[in-house]
Amino acid sequence: MADLQVDMLRRLLLAQRGGLPNRTSTPGLRRRNMSIFGYTVTATKRSPQPKAPLRERYPNGHVFARTFGYGLMAYISMHIFFDHFFTWRATWGPSMLPTLNASGTTVIISKYYRRGRGIEVGDMVSFKHPVQSEINAIKRVIGMPGDFVLRDTPDQGDGTMIQVPTGHCWLVGDNLPASRDSRIYGPVPLALIKGKVIALWNNWLEFPKSVQPAFQDVQDVQDEG
Template sequence: MPPRFRPSPSIFNSSPRPLLTPKPPHPHPLNRRLTSNKPAKPLLTQRLHALAQRIQLGARARTSRLLGHPLRALAFAVKFLAFGHLVMEYGIWPRAVAGPSMLPTIAVAGSWALIDFTHRFGRGVQVGDLVAYHIPINTQSGLKRVLGMPGDYVLVDTPETGGDTMIQVPPGHCWLIGDNLDASRDSRLFGPVPLGLVRGKILAIFQPFRSFEWVKNPMQPSS
């Protein structure tokens, strides 16, 4: 009996082969840069604008936290005023000065004195220094030159009057006079000034936007 014909499974049962897709060409670097999915970098002006907005929002947030509560705002104001008072009374601060008693060192009007209040009560003050002080016969403040410290002998009157009376400055006091003796009310009128009334030492004399000059002690040798 002749053998039966059996079809080959490789012809009828084989799965179809997938079609080959062509490989895309390698993109050009310029095209790849233009068609990139990465977000474009912001311009410098946009960056600066965004930074300014962040700083402004941060400042507003800090201000709102600081001043958001009335008690917090009051505490901040008290601290600010206390710090300002410490600087003005115990640090270095300018004060306006006027009057003819210190001519020609200080002009009659428009001058300011830079005062070092760490020299209050006469600490570190020497003969020849300019000091700010409370006038003992009224409630005003003045600016005069130190002529004598405790233990020094000073002439009570001016040389033009012909007087030769001298006194010794008592402990805890100083003798103050003005550079313009004819127009000055100083220790010749109210006597030795307690060192407790000395407020500070003058560092410089200036007129805003015009002149500035450091004050030098004429009794000290120049360096």
């Protein structure tokens, strides 16, 4: 114990006289002089080192940033595509039989025709239901503004004809007995039209061979009329 104290005093004396190497010359060290029992002691403290560049701290960071950027671009592109150009949806319900199956038919909808732009009699359109706004339905156009249409189902009612008002269209289902359409809720505003059905298919296993253009069904209806 005595030898340790002597050694400590010797080191303190050497430090006071400059006998010990100046450790402040070491990069990153700071020196501070203190007086202990009459002896001057040099205390050193390591300075904080500057942070390394982000590329060195996160060597894979650029990969993550690039992947995130590509994913964001893909999401924005898909959102624009499905919101302004085309979309697809599965149909259900018997109102459009036999053109569309009660379930399992997928349709492609062109957003170019939304709000009634370019819509003609005979087109199948997707629209927001005028009574149940949370539902999107698909019906066939049989009357445009200014056209006269039969208000009731053929061979039923009194055969009253009404004129489709401006800015509206008359929509019915191909399967009249099972369809709730303009015969019930009246003319539909063109502003509610979300798009036009341009193609459909009934079997995913045979895609794309089973894809059928929707206008072919329209032509069949016109020929039968």
